[in-house]
Amino acid sequence: MAERMPFQFEDRFAQALAELAQRDDRAALAALRRGLGKPPGTAPEMFPYVVPLLPSNPSWRLERACYLVASLFALHPLGWEGDERGRRLTNLGASFALLAQRSSNREGVTRRFLHLLLAHEDELGEHLRHAIGLLRSHAVPVDWGRLLRDIQGWSHDDLRVQRQWARAYYDTLGSGEEGTVSGS
Template identity: 30%
Template sequence: MNSDYILQHADALVKRVSKLIVNEPAARAALRRGVGLAPEDPRMLAAHRVVAPYVPVPTDYDVDRRRAASLWDVHAVERAFYAVAAIMAAQPRSARDQEAEATEEQTGEPQDSEALTEPTPAEESSATKDGKPDRRPNLGVSLAQAVFDKGLNADSTEQRLHLIARQNLDGVHRHLPRLVLYLRSDQVHIDWGILIRDLARWGHTPRHVAREWVQDYHRTLETLTRQAEQKNKNNTTDEEAEAA
């Protein structure tokens, strides 16, 4: 298994769950009960119908290549899929509706595809002005946007990010839902597919993922701040020119 393979399955699950949590209350309730629980917990039984078909498993090729199989903690991969599906279902209704509306605007039709091979709306729309694909945002980027756009306290947000970055697999699943649901209550965008991929990586390279989140938090916040300062500077210059 590699990151692209994980992400392909993750995006497919996100499509499926995004539809279910809007249109099927029973499925939403079954998934929501799983917040903070491991897949083997008996309370997760009803969630398997939705999540299990999308969880990638090692192929015979992976198993034969013992080093490759060891690089991916199969339990961490499975847990990532169930955890994010549960968090998506636990979002406030306003956040769920906002995501559904955004998806319909991007695709021109309601979400109804479950195919693993079709690109997600995030993949389809992620292009810069020069036509090159944007890097999809991880949790660090989302936190920086929340600080800049929503007025979250920068110091406390950074502290919460550092706390999560120090966690082992059990710890990150214990602390993450509250933070993500807090962001979604403010309708801060979360790339669910990327979050699944990163949590899947937490089993074998947690410090790498944590570093990426913290670095991207600071990079994004610095970039947004500079852009705002430059915009204000340009506006001031234009106003002075008009006054003259």
């Protein structure tokens, strides 16, 4: 597993979202949820919470990913604990593996996960909304900073993100222990 640089933009963005949840700022979370299923910038209620967190000239890809992650976070503001993030893979593949371990329908979870991996970038937001809803229903954490990074790299030609998620999913399932990656 590659060492992560602490306090990268994506982690700071996720931390700022987590602080809204820790303060139990229901109005802010409701405003962010209004962006679910909408293109970036079309839910002005999100602006006061997202715009101040963005760099001065964000790329279209980064801005789009930030709005998507903010709306998804507001739907399910549960993240991996800091010590868990250091000990294991915490990408969305690992979250789905934890869901599969907790579920009575592991095959169904695997099908949903594989369907997510095949999502085209234009459909990714909708697929993630359903995936996050499923994770929420089983109180499975999400590494929001990592998800923000991964969304930005989703369309890379080598399918790096999809391969990393698949590796985390199957390695975690193969370990036999809830949420632990085999070989670690």
